[in-house]
Amino acid sequence: MSSVPHIGNTLEFIQADVLARHARANGKEVFFLTGSDEHGTKIQKKALEEKISPKKLVDKISKITKDFKKTLNLSWDGFIRTTDKKRHWPGVFKMWKQLEEAKDIYKRTYRGLYCSGCETFLTDKDIEEGKCIIHQKEPELVEEENYFFRLSAYGKTIKSKIESGEMKVIPQSKANEILSLIDKGLEDVSFSRPKEKLSWGIRVPGDDSQVIYVWADALTNYISAIGYGRDEKEFEKWWPADVQVLGKDVAKFHVAIWPAMLISAKLPLPQKLFIHGFINIEGQKISKSLGNVILPNDLVDKFGTDPVRYYFLREISPFDDGDYSQKRFVERYNSDLAKGLGNFYARVLGLAEKFKKIPNNFSLMELSIEQRIKAVQQNIDKQLDGFMFNDALSEIWSLISVGDSYVNEQKPWSEENGNIKNEKTLFNLLILLNAIGVLVGPFLPDTSKKITSSVSLKGKFIKVKKAANLFPRLE
């Protein structure tokens, strides 16, 4: 990333975090990795514009990105920077060597139309009537020596891995886009640049005049971070990844180049690639020129971490582009969080606090409620397996409706019921509330903690302690 991540870039952090927390809750050992790609032309250019060194620039961006861990309450286990010479570079060198050994790296003259304004080679769509669209200048024919990666050799294999489900690409529509590219035939890709053109990067092993092109460098982060090239035991423990979460803009690189590199290096492929869409703001694309960029911190300061997580998981469709709208946010917040979960919490605990002692006796459990909780649990597993964060959440919310209806039916505030009946009602409500608190954990970690620590199921009697309103209503 060449600038500070906005809410569009942070969606995947939240999604990946839910997957990691959910897997941990199911007893799996998890390594949740993220990081920042810090090399490449864009960084070099941006640094020049800001009149600071590339190192200073990436330090700044990386620090801000790392702060999201706290802002968004993320649970990553590792954060890799591609400028990290100790942890990342050995993996890149090893990968390069493997590709060379497989004879998939070769030197070739690249001939292209170069625009000195853009400081890059132009493609057909950058050129109109022989001139660069941006600079209205005729590009010059430039030749340079590059190392190339034999991507063309791997199209067929990648296709079969996708079609057989060995590497699942979700959603299918994105898989199809790549498959049609493969059918047209993949071309070899340039994997290095002369250092005069691009100095900010990792030098090609054994050839000091060339710098490794950003994709070859950056994609390797997934394995360098977990030990490839420096701690093989650790690497084998974690690779292959169960899932990689990525944005649609980088789908092509992850679904074509990355698997090709892995196959060439004789490494297993990630099992799933989940590709999310983009976020619009009030129906418009995020763009600096429109000035509609929203930073995650702005939202969190205003609404809190869990509500922000909730909105993006519940309101944004996991596979298509989504929209952030202030109005929708407030609607969601009030209906689901304040009047839904927050009110249910206050309602149940308020009732419970009026009773001196609620026996902690599971024989009081209503079968229908118990079964409903179990069903929701299973459905969440299923929904998250398919990355349907929104549907998983509405499963949990259906339990709140069950609870609210149950309160209305049983009227546990009425003394006419007698103590025994009311105790049973409260027992069921507290079990239900606690279950909701647990289930909501991967999505809303803070809220989960607040709920579960309000209900203590340890002794002979249930102890309750009502905290402040979870989600004060917004006007």
Add this chain to the structure above:
RNA sequence: GCCGACGUAGCUCAAUGGUGGAGCAGGGCUUUCAUAAGGCCAAGGUUACAGGUUCGACUCCUGUCGUCGGUACCA
């Protein structure tokens, strides 16, 4: 241009070829334990449009219109 996806209630989205559903918003009724919260009920649709296949089409086929992607060195 070529390839592909999509178009369903005001909004966000569901519906193996077999009576088009849910949540939210808006409307009515109702409860009082709770954050002027909860519950219940009704309403809301020519499934973009026009044809076709079929006993039967949101679903399959063709065309039109509209929206959005992909079209390789843009993190």
